[in-house]
Amino acid sequence: MLLTGYVQASEPGMLQLWVGIFGVAVPPAPQVFIDRQAAVPLAPAQFFPIRDFSTDDAGEPINHQCVMRFKVSDESRPRQIRIDADGESFEFASTSLPQEVPTLMNGSFNILLSSCYSQPEDLDGLLGTIVSQIKVQPHLTVLAGDQVYLDQPLTQHVPDQNPDRAHLLANKYYLNWLSGALRVPGLQSVLERAPVVCIPDDHEFWNNYPFAQKQLPDTWTDASRQLLGDTARALYEDYQIGGPPGGAGGAIRLDVEPLKMLFVDMRCDRDSTLTSLMGPKAVAAMNAWEKDLIDSHAAGKPVVGLLASGQALFIDPPQSDWSIKTFDAEMPNYQQFGVLQSTLGRLADNGIPVVYMTGDVHWGRVASGHDLQTNIALYEVIASPSRLIRVPFLDTAKEAANSIKGIFGAKAPWPRHSDPEPVPDRFGLNHRFALKQEYAQRGDQVAIVSFTRVGSGVDMQVMYYGISSDKAISQSVSTSRFELRSR
Secondary structure, three states: OEEEEEEEOOOOOEEEEEEEEEOOOOOOOOEEEEOOEEEOOOOOOOOEEOOOOOEOOOOOEOEEEEEEEEEOOOOOOOEEEEEEEOOEEEEEEEOOOOOEOOEHHHOOEEEEEEOOEOHHHOOOOHHHHHHHHOOOOOOEEEEOOOOOOOOOOOOOOOOOOOOHHHHHHHHHHHHHHOHHHHOOOOOHHHHHHOOEEEOOOHHHOOOOOOOOOOOOHHHOOHHHHHHHHHHHHHHHHHHHHOOOOOOOOOEEEEEEEOEEEEEEOOOOOOOOOOOOOOOHHHHHHHHHHHHHHHHHHHOOOOOEEEEEOOOOOOOOOOOOHHHHHHOOOOHHHOOOHHHHHHHHHHHHHOOOOEEEEEOOOOOEEEEEEEEOOOOOEEEEEEOOOOEOOOOOOHHHHHHHHHHHHHHHOOOOOOOOOOOOOOOOOEEOHHHOEEEEEEEEEOOOEEEEEEEEEEOOEEEEEEEEEEOOOOHHHHOEEEOOOEEEEOO
């Protein structure tokens, strides 16, 4: 039997624990200890089979997960967590969210932002090593999409049916979520660093989901795409959300005053007609988030919105139908993107600044937008990738060219990576936001986004960390401080 767990982000004063038990048909009841003291959950553990089709000789599922919730003190501080079950033990340290963003004299509220993790490109386990050694303690980890690449490598043979197809896909989660126990590189060290929010993007399914892809034979027929999508969605729910089936397609809401944060799934319920980005649960959550921000501001309270999803906001989308469906449909290609633009516009009309966080694009960038009507700020922070996927042949050629370049001078530190794209001039309905690039980062990376309380809002600063064995590259690089003030 193997045992693992991680803390999922929840409201201040609450510790929410995802627990996975692998290799037994009847999972034993876990005993959880918080700071060496036995802890009683708000409700008994209810396990659900992980839908990977792994069974014993009697056909019973042998891998299970549950979500347990514990009341803790309101203070945000490191807590030692131990899970015991049937003689096995798993121990790690995490924390819970603070109630409010501190003033500069008292520290900062820190978010670890990471995305796009290709486990085969992390053979030395550098992501976990560097994240574990970051001196700034994050209070929240946002995994902003592509935590797994279910469609990689392109040379893999994907079985036609379950259980074999599910076994292949689920093994990628298994290697990541239990990487510590299995002693392989993976995401376990990242999951342990702070309470986690997971947001899906296309590679939780396949590149440019839900569209068929020429390089992926298992997406060529409607029946195969349906099976692949259903299997991938089930695994995303079981590992990245937990609890009973059906959790995908919604949003997670967290408040650390004056930040009101919404983490939205804009991938699982996309359609292939370029109409819907979000399902009803996500739309309702976005409407409630907007209303809460406006109502709190009207009541005289300082408020700042934080929104996160799996794709970039300030980006020029592909224009032709062929490009959209062949390469990568961006959020602006969907009719429902107007809902998001309208929400951000109404918040600006009401004097409420917003910061948007994401990954996806394989480069890092901080960009600012200022509403030409109200001068309210809208910022975008991107950190991507944490470990870049390998493109067969093309990346080998890039590395070979870089080696030749090194004979005559300095090699490029990131020969396979792209420079950040230029920021478009405008964003929003009627092009109401004027945009500007504030900072750009190339290469494998994660970011710490720090907030401090100032008057009617917060200041934000972003620190990027290169995921490299070169210490000069892995040292943090900080942006200037950015003001987000409600008016």
